[in-house]
Amino acid sequence: MEIIRALLEADEDGQSIRYKTEQGCLPIHAALRNRVSTEVVQLLLEADTRLWTQKIDEEADIYTYYLGFIPLHIACSCAASRGTIALLLDKDVDGQTLTMSAKASLMKTLSFPQTTSLSQSLARGSVKGKIALHLAIAHSSDETMRLLLKRSELEGEADDSIFQTCEKDRTALHMACKNNVSPDIIALLLKIDREKKTTVLPDRNGMKPIHYACDHSDARTKSIHLLIEAEKKYNGMNKFNQHQPFKIHPSGQFPSTHTPFWYACRSGAPPSTIGLLMSQSDFSFKGFERKSMKIDFADVVNKHPPLQRLLNQKLSSRLNIVR
DSSP states (O other): OHHHHHHHHHOTTOGGGGOOOTTOOOHHHHHHHTTOOHHHHHHHHHHHHHHHHHOTTSOOGGGOOBTTBOHHHHHHHTTOOHHHHHHHHHHOTTOGGGGOOOOOSBGGGGOOOTTSTHHHHHHHSBOTTOOHHHHHHHHSOHHHHHHHHHHHHHTTOHHHHHHOOOTTOOOHHHHHHHTTOOHHHHHHHHHHOTTOGGGTOOOTTSOOHHHHHHSSTTOOHHHHHHHHHHHHHHHHHOGGGOOOTTOOOTTSSSOTTOOHHHHHHHHTOOHHHHHHHHTSTTOOOTTOOSHHHHHHHHHHHHHOHHHHHHHHHHHHHHHHHHO
16 A cells, blocks of 8 residues: 555656556556555545646546456446445446446456456456446445445436346346345346336346245245336236236247246256245246156155145136136
């Protein structure tokens, strides 16, 4: 930190803070990429602010793209501390960076140091079109996600944050469910979405958030319950344009018979999740034509008596309807 301070003080006109590499990398980009301390980030941001106040026509460092990413994108992708994220947001007085999208296809273009555990995980997925919240959901802490959502609400950008999609047409709720984040974050995303419309939006594969939430061996039953209740609320508010709660979008690459229950069984989700899905009024065995799926489901039911009783109740009620 003292070395950075000394270098900045030695630069009489303060221009070095704006020097870029051939690829367009500013000191702030390099610092965040290498996960420096919050104190160093503060020194760099303050130095840029001093220069920016003298040259209003120049763009501040927090809005400058490097290989398709602004500083906030890099910070969220590198699991930067809450303090570092807060500094970047504090400098952005109008909340513009909250909805600025990444322009690159792969995060590997940033060449993260191989010493970080993120270097390989970031290289695997496309991030084009993602905003800071999307990147934080995949790589940062619950604390950072809460901070971003809180700032979005304060800046009046909450709706944009939860409805903005990446190139795969996924919202923040899709990504949160896909990454199996804590129920508290799911609840916060649903709270911001007053009409609960994000629960029924399909992505490019025709997947709704609940499909992703169920597709985990450690699926969070509380999160799935929140999604089910939110979707019921949406359907109640839109009686003339109801989405079927458990039907996948027909244009998706997966068969329309693949329901959240199917994904839960395929992934070996906890019995509590299986039971919750079975207890729904529109529960069905669609997509269970394959013998292997039937065997896997039977194995789960045989090991858990409560599921046996629930299954018997479901089958009995349907037999009574037929009669």
